[in-house]
Amino acid sequence: MLSGFTMTSWRMRQYLLIITVWLGGIGTCMLFFQYNWSGCSFQTVPSDLAPVFRQSTTTSDTSPSTTPADSHPEKPILLVWVWPETDSFKFDPVECKRRHDIDGCFLTDDRDLYNRSDAVLFYHKGIKKDLSNLPQTPRPPFQRWIWFNLESPTNTRPKAGLENLFNLTLTYRRDSDISVRYEMTVRKRPFENIVIPKKDKLVCWFVSNTSPGTGAWARIQYYEELKKHIQVNIFGNMAGQRLKDEDYYPTMSSCKFYLSFENSIHKDYITEKFNGPITAGTVPVVLGPPRENYEQFAPGNSFIHVNDFPNASLLAQHLLQLDKDNEAYSHYFDWRKHISVVPHYSIWNEEFILPICQACDYISRHKEYKQVHDLFKWYSS
Template sequence: MFHHRDIHGNLSNMPTLPRPLFQKWIWMNMESPSRTVKRSALNNLFNLTASYRLDSDIPVPYGRLLEKTGEKTTYRIPHKNKLVCWIVSNWKAKYNRTQYYETFKQHIRIETYGQGFSKNISNEDYLNVVSSCKFYLAFENSIHKDYITEKAYRPLVLGTVPVVLGPPRENYEKLIPGNAFIHVDDFSSPKELAEHLKLLDQNEDLYRQYFTWREHYVTSKTRFGFDHACQACDYIRRHKNYRVVNDLNKWFWG
């Protein structure tokens, strides 16, 4: 049985009776700790966890890179007519990403879209915009262990280099090849990052180095709900042991 928490901490579809002793209850949550309200009632309640966290019982990251099988093919980079793009709807001045952007934009031109900039775009326009940019600002709304969302994976799918702001580079490299993205922490300042992007814009050979990973991998997006259910069923089939998540609060919010 799945139980999902929304960003306000509400438990949906919770039964009123105690959990039968050996019944599997799975805590599924894809929001970060900053976006999820802590509840003491969660402890000693669930058997299993399913989330983006790699140390979950059932880890379900926002995307995956799978090793290629079959014949080697050459990847063709989509046509680019923009340098840097950012699409954001959840705009808050206190976010790290907002503060970084405010300085970064002083040193490089950034094409901005989304509700945060009063410039909403359709899903189709999203695909066209992102694929037409050389770099996309894959800035997370909060910084936590393993919290690497579709903001990083969708540009990879669309043939754009993500510039990431989130957990450390080492964390990203557990999921994404190190030569597939640019991390803001690799630079001493937003100005230095801007200069690097301008250099890549002028040097096609250097820019193409960020696509060499495609010789070995293909991208795969997570199908929300569907992938969780499939992987949960597979896990329960393979693992018959009984356990309880005693301190979910400590594990997730730590």
């Protein structure tokens, strides 16, 4: 009797173990397919459940004592999947703290931390057309993907399969989740005296891209007409030699006016071509979106818009008149008494540091889960 009872109990335990494993497998599959990985869509996971899912999907094959991210366990992880322009461009995360006083996340490009990353940053131009260099494993349900693009719609090539793939947008547009802007802030105390840098050139332009296929032809046409009426000092590849990084601001500050001509005209597309002269102490002459759009980012008396004049000839006459009237010219700097602006970095590729740092700051402050739909329809609107 004892032997039969033991055998029966053993079989019952065996059956119970099989049932437990089977039920556990179903639960695992339900969790695994909480979102649909089809290469282009997923379902919303409530943000209040994200911490639970994160804990359950954290990899255990890396020792906490040897994982760099564990030195900052309280900070969210931002994984840069593809560095902008080239993998040779990387920067030390301490630059976010040093330059922009941002220290809210753990910034890394270690793909082994993918399953633990709170957000993953994808630079649009770095994504292959067939999407083959995107993660090939399912996305952790708590994780957010960030679409990073600083090019205008004219210079952005849509890629099929990305339309409904992202949670957040990081672009120049004001209606992006993370909008890239060099700061303008109201001074606590107004400046009494504004020192305008010494000028020995009237009009300057730093330009390299003159290809008509990129949407830059409109600014070349305007320049060709303008130079018939006023001398324009050209620097950059158009002049046959690229300006050295260390000469960028000194040269720009020596010009009374700078041609801040964007390579294409779109809403909110106001780039470092405007920020550079503003911070260097030079008056920008802008060609881009309407004046009203510029005034959403900068004081109206800080720049001259080409649309303020019927043609390039009358614009040239205005600049020549200001060259002879120091008092009238100085009024373009009155705004500096009350507002300060942060300069962008002139070294090639360093303009990407600010947006990446801003993404870091965003994910440390915002935990809500979003979805982006019709990405390219929105971006071209």
